[in-house]
Amino acid sequence: MDATELKVTLDQHKLWIESDHQEGKRAILHGAHLVGVNLQGVNLQDADLERAHLVGVNLQGANLWGAYLQGANLWGAYLQGANLWGANLQSAHLMGVNLQSASLQSANLEGANLWGAYLQGANLQSAHLVGVNLQSANLQSANLVGANLRGATFDLNFKKVAYFQNATFSEDQIAWVCLHPRFSEWASTLKWMKAERLSA
Secondary structure, eight states: OOHHHHHHHHHHHHHHHHTTTSSSOOOBOTTOBOTTOBOTTOBOTTOBOTTOBOTTOBOTTOBOTTOBOTTOBOTTOBOTTOBOTTOBOTTOBOTTOBOTTOBOTTOBOTTOBOTTOBOTTOBOTTOBOTTOBOTTOBOTTOBOTTOBOTTOBOOGGGGGOSBOTTOEEEGGGHHHHTTSTTHHHHGGGOEEEOOSSOOO
16 A cells, blocks of 8 residues: 555545544555554544554554454554554554553453563553463553453563552463562452463
8 A cells, every 4th residue: 555545545534533434434454564654643543454564653642442453463563652442453463562651441452462562551451461472561550450361471570560450360370460569459359260271
């Protein structure tokens, strides 16, 4: 997709959103190659970006509320402060992605690879993180309240999480979770599920 075609698609999508779907056209970027493109602050609410190639894309401050990003490759992308509330990122490739201060409330990240991702201050409240790879990710001050982390893989980085009350874990993750300095304070709020595979 060239720059002109992308601009038309984004303009039509913006009109579609602002007219409550009465005008314009929803952005269908399924499998699109947008490597390294600058999309800072763009409005892609409810857009279809399934399996899109978004390596190194700049999406800082972008609105991706409810967007479909299943299987998308966002390796090394910049999403600081982006709104991904309710977005579908199932099985997405998010290695090394910068999600600092991003909003990921109620997002579906099941099976996503967030190895080495930057999640400082990210809001993952009530997010679906089943089977997610969080190893080597920066979780400093991340909010995991009510998140489902069953089968997720992480390590000592979990100690940096700010909040995780009412979260769901696998029984085999307790070795890492109990190392958090506030574990004893919130232990009674946590839900433990039988481990289906080795997660930690």
